[in-house]
Amino acid sequence: MRRIRFGKHLTVLLAMIVLMGLPSMSFAAGKTETAAGAASTATLFWAGYDGVTEDYRKGLQDAFNAVDPAYQIDIVPVPWDQMKDKLTTALAGGKPPDISIIGTRWLLEYEELGQLAEPGAYVGKATIDDIFAGAKEGVVKGKLMGLPVAAGARFMAINDRIGKGVPKTMEELREMAIAANDPPNQYGLFMVGQKNTELTEFAYYLYAAGGDFFEKKADGTFGKSTVNSAAGVKALSFMNQLANEDKVVQDGYLGMTRIQGHPMFYADKIGYVMIGAWVDSAMKQAGSTFPVTYAQIPPFAGQKSTPLIITDSIAFFSGAKNLKAAGKFVDFWYQSEWKGKFDELAGFPPITKKASTLPAFNTPMYKVMSEASVNAKGWPLIATWDQCQDQIWDAVSKVYLKLATPKEALDAAAAAIDKINNIK
Amino acid sequence: MAERALFAKTRFQAKESRLAYLLLLPSVACILGFMVYPLISVGLMSIFRTNRLGWLQKFAGLENYYSVMGDKEFWQITGRSILWTTLAVLSKTIFGMVIALLLNVKYFGRKIARMLFIAPWASSVPISVLLWSWVYHPQFGLLNHTLKMTGITNNPPVWLGYPLSGFIAAIWVDIWIGIPFMALVFLAGMQAIPEDLYESADMDGVNAFQKFYYITLPSIRRILQISTLLSALWTFNDFNSIYILTAGGPVNMTDILITSIYKNAFVYARFDKAAVMAIITFIILTILSSIYARHYFREEN
Incomplete structure (x- = not known):
């Protein structure tokens, strides 16, 4: 009787071992x-x-x-x-x-x-x-x-049906976007308003204004944040002007990430977009038929072209x-x-x-x-960049939401970034 | 003889107990491995400085706690988490109750209606939330399109673009996903109520609201308590709805504790700060559960 009960216990135990072992065995098999x-x-x-x-x-x-x-x-x-x-x-x-x-x-x-x-x-x-x-x-x-x-360097794609030519400067781009704008049928320029993984949008305008994210020391390391420099404020003020004063960007831009917004360009509704190399295959996949011209992202007047790479x-x-x-x-x-x-x-x-x-x-x-790559500039090689770029994104959002002026928002962002990087 | 029988029973019990412990062993090992160990690990992280991989570097005592609790934004996020949970659980309870009442009435097609109501709960949460993000899309979204087509407004809101509308949009998705569970649990409770109670009430000339208030509600009270507790725990930790829709933005104004913990840990690599926030969340939820449990078991006794 005892032997039978012991046998039962042993059977239960073995069954448990087998059951517990099965997943690892199948894992190993895989x-x-x-x-x-x-x-x-x-x-x-x-x-x-x-x-x-x-x-x-x-x-x-x-x-x-x-x-x-x-x-x-x-x-x-x-x-x-x-x-x-x-x-x-x-x-x-x-x-x-x-x-x-x-x-x-x-x-x-x-x-x-x-x-x-x-x-x-x-x-x-x-x-x-x-x-x-x-x-x-x-x-x-x-x-x-x-x-x-x-x-890959970023560049500008122009819908030739809507766009009014190739702009040489950001100021020209604004004029052309205003001329092309006819909402809700078509919009002058594409803009991302919702925070997504990378800060590309602000970087396009900051680099075009001759600005940078950090001061660079002689040894190649980064110092204080310079997003609140005159160039930074100029870039953000210009973005805000396009979006909230001229209103030449797509309706609802504040609720769109890049992924959610770009289909509007492929759908023949936007004149100008700053974009990457995927545009060609994405347009083919979307069945876009409008003629398109590729050009450099223009600098502000008096600055040299510096696209993001x-x-x-x-x-x-x-x-x-x-x-x-x-x-x-x-x-x-x-x-x-x-x-x-x-x-x-x-x-x-x-x-x-x-x-x-x-x-x-x-x-x-x-x-x-290839031409854009010549003067292109990448992201700063800094370990805390994810935190820093979130601060800048928040500054951009604050301006769009009219919670702060560009100068106030970028001053706050620069101070927060310096704190993150332990720079006084 | 009686002593022998007693002794035999005790031996039997001892053997049965051993088997019971043996059978419990896998569960205990799982709880230790997957619940206790991570808890201790997070607790340690919260009192140490960590590197960007979360490895402990230097003992910091309560310094991390002071730092987090001295941050105004942390309290805003905690307040928002409580508001989020309260609004969502309240709405899910009310909607769930109404739907359960409707599904409890006998009519043609009731079984199909029950199956349809369970659909949001049965589908994958991230996929449901992703679908809702397209529903809210300002240009191509079904919601704004409907608002325009029906003439309700020509200028519909950018749902995910502003803090308040983003918060409302996210809370609605959490409610939408959570309603079926509540409705199903309430319905199960309602079906256990004896029919004769309602028949007696009919004979006494009681109206529908009185039947609900005096018969249905007291009968499902305990189910109501336990389901709202579960719902509160899940809602407080609902990561998907907010992170997929707004990622806590704009300007972190739709962040709740769980999304902020994730960002601090995996986006900013600030594991010590994230651990402090996780421990505080754990304490809040433990207090909530304890209050509920005490109340629940006191009533049972």
Whole structure:
């Protein structure tokens, strides 16, 4: 009787162990499947770019994995707006991916935390030499810590049916936007009013006014915030004038992020928009038929053209175990037709010499982007940038909501930014 | 003989207890791993300076708490969280009650109506909120389009562009998602009320409101208490509605504690500050639950 009861207990216990063990077994099984027969499988956090399809990701993974069973890659797709959270969680938990696509400005943050490995130690010299020198922005303390994966200057797209020509200055843009404006049928200019991931809108006007976000010290580090400089106030006053006095921007701009608002341009309702390289493929996908001209974002009168350039990089993480496989994957990706295809799908101009010879990049849009890149300026490489840009976004919103004047709002933002950066 | 029987029963009980403990073990391990450990970890973060990955750096004592509590914006966000929870739970309770009453009446198509009412609760919350963000879209949104087409207004509001309208828009989405749960729970309670109570009331010439007030409401009072408590806990921590619709903006004027905690931790990498806010949220919710539980069990006794 006792034996039977003991047997029952044992059966229950075994059943529990099996039940508890099943998920981990299936997890392990899944891992084995990805790494079938592999000596070393690197993990890549793959940021979701508009236009780069799942078929491309899977095709690239399969193509590399077929080359050498000793080195395999597991490309994990991650939406852009979740990338920072996912990486932070992975790094904090001591389980970083081997490589990841990141915003170039994050490099500084991860370098400060001692999380980065130099790509040059794992990626072949031929691959690195094939990258245009100007695209190698991921330099921290004199070392190339991030390989560029995508770099594109912002420019202006003009709907020729609505727009009144190509403006040479911001002042001209205002006049043309006023002339083109005929709400609610069509609007002169597109503007983002709702805070989204990046502060691009203000940066366009700030750089066009000759301003910058921080004073730059002789050693290359950043000092006090300069968003409240004369250029900053001029930029924000001008934006407010367009939106709230001239009212040449789309109705409801305050409730629109970039993603929610751009379809208005594709739908032939807006004359001028400051935008990135995805515009071409997005217009094709939306079935836009109106004629379009690409031009530089104009500077304010008396200033030189300084567009914003956005760069993304590939970072190698020192705490990862399969960096050699990761390096081999980067060599494969950058030196084959796959990188050119990626640039074409994502709409970025090529950053490798090999890809730049492809006919797909010989278009008016890429020509404008190449010209824009000459004087373009990126985001400041500062670890606290996310907090700083939120302060500036809030200043812009306060002005739009008539809670403060541009000067008051930017003074408050500059003071808050200096406090965040412990600068007195 | 009796002693032996007693002894045998005790041994049996001891064995049964051992099995019971054994069976409880996985649950206890899960609670320790997924609830107690994170709580201790967050508690530690709140009294240390942390780096940008949340790793403990230097003991700070209560300094982080002083810093957070000395911030005017924190109190505004806490006040807004309480307002958010009060308004949302109250609305969900009222709407849920009305819908439960309607679904409790016998009519043709009642089963279909019940299924339709459950739909918002059965669908994924983030996807529902994303759909609502398009409903509120100033140019292409269904809401503003309807307002214009029906001639109610030619100049509809930019729902997510201003602090007040953004807050109202987000609270409505939270209510919309939460109503089915309340209605379903109330309906279950109503269906347990004996029919003869209503029949006696009919014979006494009692009107509909009196039946609701004197029979229905007292009969489902305990269900009402527990469902509002659950709803309050969920609503206080409803991240999706606000973050997806407004991300706490404009100018952080629609932020509630949970969205502010997320921003501080994962956007600004200020894990120590986020931990303090999380601990304060935990204390607020624990106090709320304790008051409710005391009241609930006192009545039960």
